[in-house]
Amino acid sequence: MTMTITHGEVAARTGTLIPPHLVAQAEVPTATKGWRQGDVYVARGGTVPVGEGIPITGAGHKVVAGDADRNSHILNGDGVFHPAAANALADYGVLVVPNGGLAVLTHTGEHGSVAFPEGTWRVWGQLSYEAELRRAAD
Amino acid sequence: MRTELTEQEWADVAACREAARAEALTGAWTVEEFRDAAAVVYAAIGQPPPLVVVAPGPQTALLWAALLGAQSQGQGDIDTPLGTQLNSQLRAQLSTQLNSQLSSQLDSQLSTPLGERLSTQPNEWLVSQLYSQLSTQLDSQLSTPLGAQLNSQLSQLSTQLDSKLAPQLSSQLVSQLWSQLDSKLAPQLHVALGTQLWSQLNSQLGSQIAPQLVAQLSSQLYSQLGTQLSTQLGTQLNEWLDTQLYSPLSLQLGSQLNEWLDSQLRSQLSSQLYSQLGTQLNSQLRAQLSTQLNSQLSSQLDSQLSTPLSTPLSTQPNEWLDSQLRSQLYSQLNEQLREQIAPQIAPQIDAQLESQLESQIDAQLSTRLREQLNEWLDTQLYSPLNEWLDTQLESRLGPLWSQRQLGTQLNEWLDTQLSSQLYSQLGTQLSTRLREQLGTQLKGVHWPWWRYAWLTRWLFVAALDGIDPPEEDVLTLARSYRAFCTPALTIPLTGVVVVCGQYSSLNRNAAGGLHCTDGPAWAWPDGTAVYALEGIRVPEWVVTAPEAQRILTDLDNTEQRRVAFAHLGWDRVVSDLGLTPIDTHPDPHVGTLYDLPKEAAPGPARLLVARNASPHTDGTWQTYGLLCSPDAETAQQAQASLAGLRLADWLALDGAS
Numbered sequence: 001m002t003m004t005i006t007h008g009e010v011a012a013r014t015g016t017l018i019p020p021h022l023v024a025q026a027e028v029p030t031a032t033k034g035w036r037q038g039d040v041y042v043a044r045g046g047t048v049p050v051g052e053g054i055p056i057t058g059a060g061h062k063v064v065a066g067d068a069d070r071n072s073h074i075l076n077g078d079g080v081f082h083p084a085a086a087n088a089l090a091d092y093g094v095l096v097v098p099n100g101g102l103a104v105l106t107h108t109g110e111h112g113s114v115a116f117p118e119g120t121w122r123v124w125g126q127l128s129y130e131a132e133l134r135r136a137a138d
Numbered sequence: 139m140r141t142e143l144t145e146q147e148w149a150d151v152a153a154c155r156e157a158a159r160a161e162a163l164t165g166a167w168t169v170e171e172f173r174d175a176a177a178v179v180y181a182a183i184g185q186p187p188p189l190v191v192v193a194p195g196p197q198t199a200l201l202w203a204a205l206l207g208a209q210s211q212g213q214g215d216i217d218t219p220l221g222t223q224l225n226s227q228l229r230a231q232l233s234t235q236l237n238s239q240l241s242s243q244l245d246s247q248l249s250t251p252l253g254e255r256l257s258t259q260p261n262e263w264l265v266s267q268l269y270s271q272l273s274t275q276l277d278s279q280l281s282t283p284l285g286a287q288l289n290s291q292l293s294q295l296s297t298q299l300d301s302k303l304a305p306q307l308s309s310q311l312v313s314q315l316w317s318q319l320d321s322k323l324a325p326q327l328h329v330a331l332g333t334q335l336w337s338q339l340n341s342q343l344g345s346q347i348a349p350q351l352v353a354q355l356s357s358q359l360y361s362q363l364g365t366q367l368s369t370q371l372g373t374q375l376n377e378w379l380d381t382q383l384y385s386p387l388s389l390q391l392g393s394q395l396n397e398w399l400d401s402q403l404r405s406q407l408s409s410q411l412y413s414q415l416g417t418q419l420n421s422q423l424r425a426q427l428s429t430q431l432n433s434q435l436s437s438q439l440d441s442q443l444s445t446p447l448s449t450p451l452s453t454q455p456n457e458w459l460d461s462q463l464r465s466q467l468y469s470q471l472n473e474q475l476r477e478q479i480a481p482q483i484a485p486q487i488d489a490q491l492e493s494q495l496e497s498q499i500d501a502q503l504s505t506r507l508r509e510q511l512n513e514w515l516d517t518q519l520y521s522p523l524n525e526w527l528d529t530q531l532e533s534r535l536g537p538l539w540s541q542r543q544l545g546t547q548l549n550e551w552l553d554t555q556l557s558s559q560l561y562s563q564l565g566t567q568l569s570t571r572l573r574e575q576l577g578t579q580l581k582g583v584h585w586p587w588w589r590y591a592w593l594t595r596w597l598f599v600a601a602l603d604g605i606d607p608p609e610e611d612v613l614t615l616a617r618s619y620r621a622f623c624t625p626a627l628t629i630p631l632t633g634v635v636v637v638c639g640q641y642s643s644l645n646r647n648a649a650g651g652l653h654c655t656d657g658p659a660w661a662w663p664d665g666t667a668v669y670a671l672e673g674i675r676v677p678e679w680v681v682t683a684p685e686a687q688r689i690l691t692d693l694d695n696t697e698q699r700r701v702a703f704a705h706l707g708w709d710r711v712v713s714d715l716g717l718t719p720i721d722t723h724p725d726p727h728v729g730t731l732y733d734l735p736k737e738a739a740p741g742p743a744r745l746l747v748a749r750n751a752s753p754h755t756d757g758t759w760q761t762y763g764l765l766c767s768p769d770a771e772t773a774q775q776a777q778a779s780l781a782g783l784r785l786a787d788w789l790a791l792d793g794a795s
Binding site: 021031032036037039041043107109110124128130 | 694696697741742743744750751752753754755757764765766767768779780781782783787790791792793794795
């Protein structure tokens with residue numbers, strides 16, 4: 001059975017607001033291969049790192065804290081998040097969702113939540129081509 | 139037990155949220171209210187009522203707090219690096235604001251509590267601190283500049299004496315001597331003297347008269363000048379101490395301190411300063427006048443007396459000349475010196491003293507206050523209070539709060555939304571703005587709107603019908619704490635709270651985000667300003683003088699770049715940069731790819747102008763200008779390059795939001 005979750009439930013557990021263009025009772029879309037939420041990408045793949053990782057239960061784990069005063073991306077639900085090395089160019093880390101679990105990537109701004117079923121997911125950020133290739137900031 | 143709210147109560151929730159937001163944003167709090175609230179909050183952790191200092195803006199508040207708390211090492215307050223940084227960056231601002239603004243606030247706000255505190259302090263503190271500082275500073279700061287000043291004055295005096303007194307003395311001396319010699323000595327001299335006196339007279343005048351006269355004149359002049367100057371400087375210093383030190387201090391620190399300072403300090407300080415200055419000036423004047431007058435008068439007397447006197451004088455007139463010349467010269471020189479020295483030295487010394495002692499006042503005031511702020515902290519204030527309030531209120535309101543749906547809704551309406559509106563949209567931008575300017579060390583600064591929203595929620599819940607409210611003392615503390623958290627910025631320190639006063643302008647868009655297209659979105663009287671567009675903080679030039687090229691090269695933040703380009707207008711961006719579209723995808727979310735001239739790009743890149751995947755919270759669609767791979771030939775390839783994916787992998791993504 002495929003697990004689902006609504007925007008209202010995600011908002012309740014993370015304390016975030018539901019973007020106005022979304023309906024609270026509507027189901028959060030579930031990705032099968034990958035998704036772009038604003039400037040954050042999540043796609044199947046990646047190697048499960050050594051270590052326990054950061055649980056994303058409860059209010060979740062802020063995987064990206066926007067430094068332009070908003071736009072934080074919060075992983076919440078089931079599973080753990082393994083942050084990437086601090087010097088990784090664009091990689092934020094790896095999300096590991098257990099069997100039967102469902103993790104959600106929630107945004108504190110306009111972007112709607114997206115759910116990720118069991119498996120290993122790579123999480124990374126948008127690039128910006130400048131003097132040096134680097135991660136785009138928001 | 140309540141498990142749901144009525145329609146009216148939900149309406150009340152909305153009204154409560156809006157009222158709270160308006161209260162915080164309009165800065166409608168008064169100093170009296172804040173002071174009362176602060177007293178209750180501080181008392182909750184066993185601290186006496188703090189002094190409340192209202193700064194004319196966040197920068198000033200941080201600066202004052204840094205000065206007040208810089209010595210509170212390791213206690214969670216403004217730490218020393220920030221204090222040092224602020225001191226160096228905003229020193230000029232401080233001197234003006236402390237003098238003009240803090241003085242009036244100290245007068246109205248700090249006088250009683252600070253006076254009470256200071257009145258209980260042991261005399262040793264001021265003796266050891268104020269006096270040692272004053273003496274050290276006076277010694278190091280006054281002696282050198284005053285010495286230089288006196289040197290300059292004496293040099294001028296020497297020049298003036300040389301130019302003015304020499305001719306006058308010469309003519310008067312010659313005239314008087316000739317007249318007296320002619321009437322009194324002529325008969326004797328005519329008979330007794332002969333050509334053999336030529337050599338004696340020359341030698342006696344050179345060796346006896348001139349040194350004697352110089353020594354006597356110098357002694358008398360030194361005595362008179364020393365007395366006059368020390369009296370004059372003493373008067374000036376006394377007036378200065380009255381106007382610059384005692385009056386401001388008494389105004390600032392209140393009647394109690396004034397009385398105490400009067401009784402404890404005035405006589406000792408005056409005596410000490412008089413003594414120091416008098417001794418310094420006397421010794422300096424004596425040494426310098428001695429050298430200059432000796433030299434000048436010796437040369438004058440040598441050159442002027444030898445010729446006219448050489449003929450008629452014998453060895454007899456030494457005593458007579460001494461007595462006659464001395465009285466006349468003393469009188470003339472004294473008068474002239476007094477007239478010349480007084481108007482020249484007085485203003486300079488006055489300005490010098492004012493400048494020197496003004497800096498001493500600043501240093502002593504801040505040092506004095508810092509001395510009192512070493513015991514307890516921001517963390518000691520808020521952590522225990524938060525914990526205690528949580529425990530108290532949860533124990534009283536837990537049943538209602540435990541109803542998940544109701545609690546969640548209330549939390550969202552009152553806490554999350556209110557704090558988001560206040561803090562996320564405003565407070566964070568201010569803190570980030572200040573961090574940019576002042577570094578990352580804002581430890582101890584209290585951004586209170588989170589707690590303000592939290593307490594608003596609790597107090598609303600506590601007032602609901604059917605709810606057994608907490609005990610009144612808990613509610614009183616909660617209300618007081620909420621009032622304490624109403625200003626946009628507070629900095630609690632030991633014994634004093636620095637609070638940011640009312641802003642001078644606040645401009646927001648319909649969504650509540652900071653937004654102003656022709657000036658600062660948020661500004662304070664002290665010059666603190668936050669420029670923002672559509673809720674995104676940007677550098678000032680983005681608002682006042684946006685340039686497409688500079689937006690590309692100077693802004694490394696896509697949100698900032700987006701609002702900056704939008705503010706400039708995408709048509710103008712494409713036009714100003716001379717962009718030619720390479721590929722336009724039918725889906726505006728994929729976008730249009732432009733080639734960027736080399737000089738317009740910070741590196742090898744092309745520009746993808748694309749619409750956001752989701753509408754903004756206000757319903758509009760945001761358009762971004764993104765620097766993509768220079769190898770992209772289509773908008774889709776550009777999107778894939780932004781994701782760091784091959785085109786096929788990017789196309790395989792399930793979607794975007």
